[in-house]
Amino acid sequence: MKNKLLWAVVAAAIIYTVFSYRKADGVDIAAADLVLMNGNIYTANDAQWTAEAVVVKGDKIIFVGSNMDAQTYIGKKTTVLDMTGNTVYPGLTDAHTHLKWVGQRELGLNLQSIDDLGQTVDKIKAYAENVADGDWIIGKGWIEQKWSDQRFLHKSDVDDFSVNKPLVVTRGGEHSILANSKAMEIAGITRGTPNPEGGQILHDENGELTGMFVDNAMALIRDHIPVPTREEEKKSLQEGLDFMSRMGWTQVQEAGGSYADIELLKEIQAEGNLKTRLYYFMLSGEEGAKLLERGAEYSDDNMLDIAGIKYFGDGGLGSRGAALLEPYEDADGKGLVLIDGEKALAVYIEALKKGIQIETHAIGDYTNRFVLDLYEEAFKAVPQGERKFENPRWRIEHAQIIHPDDQLRYKELNIIAAVEASTVKADLYFAPARLGSERLKTAYLWKSLMDQGIHVTAGTDAPVEVGEPRVEFFSLIARTDFNGYYNDDWNIEERVDRNTALKLMTINAAYAAFQEDIRGTIEVGKKADFSVFDKDWMVIEPIEIMDSETVMTIVDGKVTYSR
Ligand SMILES: [Zn+2]
Incomplete structure (x- = not known):
C-alpha cells in the first residue's frame, strides 16, 4: 500500500515536471485547446512565411511550426483538426462591407450576376407575383x-x-x-x-x-418604403454575418452602420451568433454625432469594436456620380460632391481630439483632393499632443482616381488607401469610357501607392460586389475579369504579387483597424483567426482561385463555419 502511494507521488511529480517544462512564452500549454495539423499554412509573417501546424490555447496562437513539434502540445482535451489537402490563411478581413445590406440582398430579391436584361426583368417579374398588392x-x-x-x-x-x-x-x-x-x-x-x-x-x-x-x-x-421591423433588421444582420463567415471572412469592417444595428448585433452576440469580428464605422450625421458624444468603444475580445465615422464623399463612377476635376469623357458634367466641407471639418477636428477614426468614401479625383484637404486642415487644427492618437490612421475608401499631384499627399498625411479590388472586374468595362486613357492612368492605383510607402488595404464593398475573399484575391493579383480581359490602357502593372495580396487582406487590414499587434498574421501571441480553403491561392493559376471553396472559418480559436 505504502509503495503504491509512493509510486503515485513519484508519477505525479514526473507528470508535473514534464508538463511544467512544456511552456511557451509563459503560457502553460499542458493542454492546447486546438491544433491544426498537416496544413499548408501561410502565415503572412515574413519571418516564417509557411508552416505545417498551429497550436491554439484559448483565443491565442501559442505555436507555429512543424507537425512533429506540434504533437507535443496535444493533450486529452485538445481538438485536433487534420488540414490535409487544405490551405490555411491568417483570418481574412474584408476592410469595407455594408453588413446589413449584404443580409438584405441574400434574403430578398437578389439581381446580382445576371448577365442579361431580359433575365433580370423576368426575375423581378417572378418575384413580384408573390408580392401582395400595395406591398413593396x-x-x-x-x-x-x-x-x-x-x-x-x-x-x-x-x-x-x-x-x-x-x-x-x-x-x-x-x-x-x-x-x-x-x-x-x-x-x-x-x-x-x-x-x-x-x-x-x-x-x-x-x-x-x-x-x-x-x-x-x-x-x-x-423615404416612402415602410421601415423594416426590428425583427427584420436583426434577421438581415444575422444573415449578413452568416454569409460573410461562410465566405471565409473572420472580420468585417463595417462602412456605415448605426447604433440601432449595434443594439441588435449585441443581442446576436449574446445569443452566441456573432460569427465574424466587427470593426465598426458609424454613418456620418446623427449616428456620427452620437459616436462623437459617446466615444469609441473597444471590446475586450475585439469582436465588436465601435471605432469611427464613415463619410460618403461622392457617388460611383458607373452612375457618373463620382466628382472629377475635369468633365467626364463620355458625358457632360463632373459628378457630385456629397460632403458639406465645413460641417465635416468640425466633426473631423472633434474626432481627432477624441481618437475617433475617420473614413471617407472618395472615388473621383476632385473628391480625393477635397478630402485630403479637409484631413490636412484638421491635422493642422489639432497638432500632435492634442490628439488622442499621434497617427490617427484615417482612411480614404476606394481612393479610386487620384490626381498625380495628390498621390504623395497620402504618404505625407499618413492616410490609408482602402481600395476595393473586387470592383475592377466590373469597372474595367466602363472606366475607360468615363475617364479616357490619360486619366485612366491615375485610377485604381495599388502597386504604385505601395511602392511609395503608402498604407493600402483591400475590401469588397459588398453588397456592391458579392463579398468573396477568392474574388478579392483574384482581382488583386489578376486585375482582369474572369476571362482575363482588360482594356489596353488598363494599367495592368498596378496588380500586386500574391504575397502582397495576402497581406492586403490580413495584416494591412489589421493595421487599418489598429489591430496589427493582435491579428493579421499567424504568429505566436496573436488571435487564433484562420480562414481555410481547399485550394492554394499562392500557387495555382489565378482563374482556378475562383473554383476554391471555404473549408472552415475559425475566430478566436472557435470554428464559426465548417463546410
Ligand atoms: Zn461602400
Whole structure:
C-alpha cells in the first residue's frame, strides 16, 4: 500500500515536471485547446512565411511550426483538426462591407450576376407575383455592363406587372435605383420635380421620367418604403454575418452602420451568433454625432469594436456620380460632391481630439483632393499632443482616381488607401469610357501607392460586389475579369504579387483597424483567426482561385463555419 502511494507521488511529480517544462512564452500549454495539423499554412509573417501546424490555447496562437513539434502540445482535451489537402490563411478581413445590406440582398430579391436584361426583368417579374398588392417590391444588385443592351433599367421594363405594387431595385453600385410608376406616384414625383442637392432624377430626351434616381435623389423614393421591423433588421444582420463567415471572412469592417444595428448585433452576440469580428464605422450625421458624444468603444475580445465615422464623399463612377476635376469623357458634367466641407471639418477636428477614426468614401479625383484637404486642415487644427492618437490612421475608401499631384499627399498625411479590388472586374468595362486613357492612368492605383510607402488595404464593398475573399484575391493579383480581359490602357502593372495580396487582406487590414499587434498574421501571441480553403491561392493559376471553396472559418480559436 505504502509503495503504491509512493509510486503515485513519484508519477505525479514526473507528470508535473514534464508538463511544467512544456511552456511557451509563459503560457502553460499542458493542454492546447486546438491544433491544426498537416496544413499548408501561410502565415503572412515574413519571418516564417509557411508552416505545417498551429497550436491554439484559448483565443491565442501559442505555436507555429512543424507537425512533429506540434504533437507535443496535444493533450486529452485538445481538438485536433487534420488540414490535409487544405490551405490555411491568417483570418481574412474584408476592410469595407455594408453588413446589413449584404443580409438584405441574400434574403430578398437578389439581381446580382445576371448577365442579361431580359433575365433580370423576368426575375423581378417572378418575384413580384408573390408580392401582395400595395406591398413593396424591393431588390438589389442589377448591373447593365454585361447586358447586350447596356442601358439602365427603365420604368417601362417593370410597370406592366407592377401596377399596384411600388417597386425599387437598386443598381449594383448602390448609388442609383430604379423606381416604378407606382413608387413615384406614392412619392409624389412628377416630371417637374427638381433635383435635390447632390442628386439627380433622370429624364429621357422628351423630359419624361425614366424611373432612375441617382445618389441623393434616391431618398425621394426610399423615404416612402415602410421601415423594416426590428425583427427584420436583426434577421438581415444575422444573415449578413452568416454569409460573410461562410465566405471565409473572420472580420468585417463595417462602412456605415448605426447604433440601432449595434443594439441588435449585441443581442446576436449574446445569443452566441456573432460569427465574424466587427470593426465598426458609424454613418456620418446623427449616428456620427452620437459616436462623437459617446466615444469609441473597444471590446475586450475585439469582436465588436465601435471605432469611427464613415463619410460618403461622392457617388460611383458607373452612375457618373463620382466628382472629377475635369468633365467626364463620355458625358457632360463632373459628378457630385456629397460632403458639406465645413460641417465635416468640425466633426473631423472633434474626432481627432477624441481618437475617433475617420473614413471617407472618395472615388473621383476632385473628391480625393477635397478630402485630403479637409484631413490636412484638421491635422493642422489639432497638432500632435492634442490628439488622442499621434497617427490617427484615417482612411480614404476606394481612393479610386487620384490626381498625380495628390498621390504623395497620402504618404505625407499618413492616410490609408482602402481600395476595393473586387470592383475592377466590373469597372474595367466602363472606366475607360468615363475617364479616357490619360486619366485612366491615375485610377485604381495599388502597386504604385505601395511602392511609395503608402498604407493600402483591400475590401469588397459588398453588397456592391458579392463579398468573396477568392474574388478579392483574384482581382488583386489578376486585375482582369474572369476571362482575363482588360482594356489596353488598363494599367495592368498596378496588380500586386500574391504575397502582397495576402497581406492586403490580413495584416494591412489589421493595421487599418489598429489591430496589427493582435491579428493579421499567424504568429505566436496573436488571435487564433484562420480562414481555410481547399485550394492554394499562392500557387495555382489565378482563374482556378475562383473554383476554391471555404473549408472552415475559425475566430478566436472557435470554428464559426465548417463546410
Ligand atoms: Zn461602400
